[in-house]
Amino acid sequence: MKTLVILTGAGMSAESGISTFRDSGGLWEKFRIEDVATPEAWARNPALVQEFYNVRRRQLVHAKPNNGHVSLVELEKNFDVQIITQNVDNLHERAGSTNVLHLHGELMKMRSAGPGQEVFDVQPEKIEYTIHDKCPKGYPLRPHIVWFGEEVPEISNASKLVEKADILVIIGTSMQVYPAAGLLHYARPGIPLYLIDPNEVEISPGRAIMIRKGASEGVEILKKELLKKI
Numbered sequence: 001m002k003t004l005v006i007l008t009g010a011g012m013s014a015e016s017g018i019s020t021f022r023d024s025g026g027l028w029e030k031f032r033i034e035d036v037a038t039p040e041a042w043a044r045n046p047a048l049v050q051e052f053y054n055v056r057r058r059q060l061v062h063a064k065p066n067n068g069h070v071s072l073v074e075l076e077k078n079f080d081v082q083i084i085t086q087n088v089d090n091l092h093e094r095a096g097s098t099n100v101l102h103l104h105g106e107l108m109k110m111r112s113a114g115p116g117q118e119v120f121d122v123q124p125e126k127i128e129y130t131i132h133d134k135c136p137k138g139y140p141l142r143p144h145i146v147w148f149g150e151e152v153p154e155i156s157n158a159s160k161l162v163e164k165a166d167i168l169v170i171i172g173t174s175m176q177v178y179p180a181a182g183l184l185h186y187a188r189p190g191i192p193l194y195l196i197d198p199n200e201v202e203i204s205p206g207r208a209i210m211i212r213k214g215a216s217e218g219v220e221i222l223k224k225e226l227l228k229k230i
């Protein structure tokens, strides 16, 4: 089976009603990154940071995987599908995808801010956190999110997956955030590279087959294309 590596971003979940970041009306038009998504923001105003992610979690529990997520699961019949997502939602998993690597963390996990950095699952009955929530060792619990200015612990695993790819697909990401955007450089020269996005996206190296559609329609077109070539 060929290895199909899929790099997804916020556009993958847009049709599930989850806001993207940099489109017009996106999250970074409403909030300043420096106020809610950096270690400095957490040090300065942890209550605001907790509330920002509480709102994201409340949206997520009401959202459902869209047809794009579902079509990616169907590709597992014919390919070894490896998803690398920048998304912190769990919609790939809820659709049924088997291999999902989260580059930027996960909304439905919290992490101890203490030295052990233990990670805890968020339980459905408690999706909201305040500055008073602590881990069993007494340290504050912070969102399990990779903030701007922090290391991306999964980047090395992600680059190894991209090196193994026989086919690479990019869906719904503006490719503006590093190191995720640099993953393309690990792809073997000459492998097919598809890009699904309703808007123009600049990539480097720039040699993608563009499918200029939203995720649901785009993945359906991709699926037909890939199955023709098996």
Ligand code: OAD
Binding pocket: 008, 009, 010, 011, 012, 014, 015, 020, 021, 022, 023, 026, 037, 086, 087, 104, 146, 147, 148, 171, 172, 173, 174, 175, 176, 177, 196, 197, 198, 199, 200, 201, 213, 214, 215, 216
């Ligand atoms: P962006 O908001 O930067 O880009 C979203 C992309 O999705 C754009 O290229 C849109 O054109 C595209 N898009 C919009 N609607 C779509 C649809 N229905 N189907 C497919 N694509 C669609 O989001 P990301 O590139 O994911 O990190 O952002 C990367 C990182 O920046 C995020 O993981 C987040 C953010 O700050 C952290 O918060 C750590």
